Every structure is written in C-alpha cells, then in structure tokens.
Amino acid sequence: MKIVVTGGAGYIGSHTIIDILERTDHEVVSIDNFSNSNEDTFDRIEEITGKRVKNYNIDLTAYKTLKEEFFEKENDIDGIIHFAALKAVGESVEKPVKYYQNNLNGLINLLKCVQKFDVPSFIFSSSCTVYGNVKVQPVTEDTPTQTPESPYGYTKLVGEKILSDFSKTKAAFHALSLRYFNPVGAHMSGLNGELPKGRPNNLVPVVTQSASGWIDDLCVHGTDYETRDGTPIRDYIHVSDIAHAHVLALEYLQSGKAAANYDVFNLGSGTGVTVLEVIQAFEEVSEIKLNYTVGPRRDGDVEIIYANNQKAKDLLHWEINHSIEDAMRSAWKWQQYLNEVKSGDKVHHG
Ligand code: NAD
Ligand code: WQD
Numbered sequence: 001m002k003i004v005v006t007g008g009a010g011y012i013g014s015h016t017i018i019d020i021l022e023r024t025d026h027e028v029v030s031i032d033n034f035s036n037s038n039e040d041t042f043d044r045i046e047e048i049t050g051k052r053v054k055n056y057n058i059d060l061t062a063y064k065t066l067k068e069e070f071f072e073k074e075n076d077i078d079g080i081i082h083f084a085a086l087k088a089v090g091e092s093v094e095k096p097v098k099y100y101q102n103n104l105n106g107l108i109n110l111l112k113c114v115q116k117f118d119v120p121s122f123i124f125s126s127s128c129t130v131y132g133n134v135k136v137q138p139v140t141e142d143t144p145t146q147t148p149e150s151p152y153g154y155t156k157l158v159g160e161k162i163l164s165d166f167s168k169t170k171a172a173f174h175a176l177s178l179r180y181f182n183p184v185g186a187h188m189s190g191l192n193g194e195l196p197k198g199r200p201n202n203l204v205p206v207v208t209q210s211a212s213g214w215i216d217d218l219c220v221h222g223t224d225y226e227t228r229d230g231t232p233i234r235d236y237i238h239v240s241d242i243a244h245a246h247v248l249a250l251e252y253l254q255s256g257k258a259a260a261n262y263d264v265f266n267l268g269s270g271t272g273v274t275v276l277e278v279i280q281a282f283e284e285v286s287e288i289k290l291n292y293t294v295g296p297r298r299d300g301d302v303e304i305i306y307a308n309n310q311k312a313k314d315l316l317h318w319e320i321n322h323s324i325e326d327a328m329r330s331a332w333k334w335q336q337y338l339n340e341v342k343s344g345d346k347v348h349h350g
Pocket of ligand 2: 232
C-alpha cells in the first residue's frame with residue numbers, strides 16, 4: 001500500500017512512520033511544512049529504520065500547490081493519515097483565526113484532493129478534548145461530545161463533523177477519527193521523541209526539560225482537585241502504542257471490516273494517573289529528584305478524564321505494550337540524547 005502521512009515530521013507522525021516502516025511493507029510519503037518541526041526528523045527515522053522517507057514541504061492550506069505539486073505527482077494513494085495541525089491550546093485562544101485557518105482549511109483541502117484523486121481511506125487525528133468536562137468516567141465513544149473551550153479543541157470537533165459528513169457522500173470511502181488522550185514518551189531507542197518549538201506546555205516535556213535545566217520552572221497547576229492527591233487525572237498513553245494503532249486502523253479500513261463509512265475510536269491506556277504520580281514515575285526511573293512549585297489551577301483544565309478503550313481493543317485488536325514507566329524512561333532517554341547532541345547542533349529546537 002502507498003500511505004500519505006501529513007505532519008510526518010511531527011511527534012506522533014514520525015513515530016507512526018517508524019511503526020509503518022518497521023512492521024509493514026507499505027510505502028510512505030510525508031507532507032510537512034515544518035511549521036512545528038524540522039527536516040532532522042527524517043534523519044532520525046532513517047537512523048532507526050534504515051529507510052529514507054520522502055517529504056514534500058507543502059502547506060496544506062495552499063490548495064493549488066497541494067493538488068499540483070503533490071497529488072498530481074504521487075499516484076495511486078491507498079490511504080492518508082492526517083496528523084498535520086497546530087496544537088498549542090493556549091496559542092489557539094490568542095490566535096483563533098490562525099488555528100481555524102490552518103487546521104480546517106488543511107483538512108478541507110485534503111478532502112477535496114481525496115474526492116478528485118479517489119483516495120479510499122482516511123484517518124484523522126482527533127483528541128479527547130472533544131469530550132470536554134465529563135462527570136462519568138471513563139469516557140466511551142458514546143459519551144456525548146461538548147463544544148471544547150479552546151479554538152484548537154473546536155477544530156477537532158468540527159474536523160470530525162466535516163469528515164463524517166464527507167464520508168456519507170462516497171460509498172467507496174472509509175474514514176476514522178482517532179481520539180488520542182495524552183500521548184507521551186519517545187521511541188524506546190531514545191533516538192526520536194517530542195521536540196516542540198519554544199517552551200513546552202505539556203507535562204512530560206516540561207518535566208524532562210526541567211530535569212535537564214533547559215527550563216527552570218516546573219509548576220504543578222493546582223492541588224485542590226477532588227482526586228486522590230488533589231491533582232488532575234489524565235490518561236497518559238505511550239506514543240509508540242498510539243503510532244501502532246494507526247497501522248491497525250489502516251488494516252481495519254482495508255480489510256472491509258468497517259461496518260460504517262465513518263467511525264471514531266478512543267486511544268487511551270484506560271488508566272487515570274495524577275500529575276504527582278507522573279512526577280513520581282519520572283523520579284523513580286531517572287533517579288532524579290525534581291524541584292517543583294505548586295501554582296493555581298490552569299485555565300480550561302478538566303479535573304479527570306480517562307478512556308474506555310474497549311472498542312479499539314475489540315475492533316482494531318489494539319494492545320497496549322508500554323507502561324507509564326516505559327514512557328518516562330524513553331522520554332528521559334530522548335532528553336539525554338538531545339542534551340548530548342545539542343552542543344554539536346545536530347538537533348534544532350525552538
Ligand atoms: P506536532 O506539532 O509535533 O506535529 C504536527 C506536524 O504537522 C508538524 O510537524 C507541523 O510542522 C505539521 N503541520 C502543521 N500544519 C501544517 C500545514 N498546514 N501543512 C503542512 N504541515 C503542517 O503535533 P503532534 O503532537 O504530532 O500531533 C499530531 C496530531 O495529533 C495533531 O493533529 C494534533 O492536534 C493531534 N493530537 C495531538 C495530541 C498531543 O498531545 N500531542 C493529542 C491529541 C491530538
Ligand atoms: C496534563 C496535566 C496540567 C504542565 C492537552 C490538550 C489536549 C490534548 C493533550 C491535543 C494537567 C498539568 C501540565 C505543567 C502541570 N492535546 N501540568 N504543569 O492539558 O491534559 O491536554 O494535551 O489534542 O487537547 O489540552 O495535557 O500535558 O498540558 O497537562 O501541572 O507545566 O499536567 O494542569 O493537569 P492536557 P498537559
């Protein structure tokens with residue numbers, strides 16, 4: 001099969017490319033404009049898999065370029081995995097138009113090309129943010145969605161709706177939205193991981209970068225929640241487990257087993273973990289004591305969310321192979337790799 005990965009230079013896209021190359025014979029082509037990544041990712045993918053992936057540096061919001069420079073050149077595409085999006089929740093509140101423009105126009109332009117070039121399968125990166133603040137946990141795919149607080153989150157909810165509506169118009173087209181919970185960790189080799197531009201916002205890169213002295217403030221945002229230790233509960237899931245789910249999702253779509261033209265799956269570990277438990281897991285595997293302060297609650301944070309992942313287990317035959325300790329160990333290994341090569345300027349960040 002020939003698979004197009006958009007956002008292939010990014011965190012989850014690159015791990016998915018590695019999984020595809022390590023476990024299948026599929027050909028992979030990437031589209032990434034490096035707005036939140038850089039071309040070094042493809043060197044790292046090659047180091048791990050021994051294979052070089054071709055990337056087209058195209059902005060998905062430029063329809064004419066996408067059609068002429070990509071789809072008219074790359075024929076017979078069997079599936080698209082669409083990761084490319086902007087994902088910083090806080091920035092999306094400050095610059096909503098940038099997020100709607102990038103995330104929605106990118107998706108719409110891709111679907112116009114799917115229509116024109118008859119691509120049969122499509123996988124969309126969605127997020128647990130579409131569930132909002134829910135009392136009953138864990139959430140299943142039947143838990144009603146709510147309008148997310150941030151423009152970023154809203155692009156995911158609207159993106160799902162656009163894809164669902166589009167799927168109804170094409171009998172030979174099948175699509176899935178995969179709702180990721182909190183992807184964390186790095187490739188177990190420590191050679192590929194998350195490298196956000198600028199200061200990270202997500203807990204695990206904040207933890208690893210503060211342990212390395214790249215940033216000097218680790219703040220726990222709120223200890224007054226109604227949870228076992230007062231800090232919010234999330235569902236942290238190793239990025240390589242998330243990555244492999246895409247390979248299984250492609251198989252599921254190609255096998256003709258999908259009953260409907262469009263469906264959604266939760267991708268979470270099924271276990272809720274507090275912020276302090278994440279910090280403790282990191283301290284145990286790294287043998288480093290973290291210095292952190294306690295601050296007020298962060299705007300927009302929900303108290304508890306974790307997944308019921310039974311549907312992905314039953315229909316995609318997804319298994320979770322990595323623990324929270326594996327996630328911390330690999331994230332730390334990756335951070336140490338970055339520390340080593342930083343002085344040699346082999347990895348560019350920020
Ligand atoms: P990432 O920023 O590391 O990767 C996204 C990639 O897409 C980047 O390399 C970026 O350069 C590229 N890109 C963005 N806009 C583009 C455009 N218009 N044209 C071409 N390339 C473009 O993010 P990630 O963590 O790998 O996330 C991948 C997807 O998963 C995103 O859609 C994100 O919203 C979704 N998601 C992520 C998380 C998470 O916590 N990481 C959770 C839920 C959902
Ligand atoms: C986890 C917990 C913070 C940083 C975000 C998006 C969501 C999805 C996943 C894309 C929270 C606490 C964090 C810090 C802290 N992404 N924290 N100090 O907010 O669950 O989800 O990423 O779709 O849409 O909102 O992830 O890693 O930012 O935070 O105390 O410096 O860690 O308050 O409880 P979150 P996160």
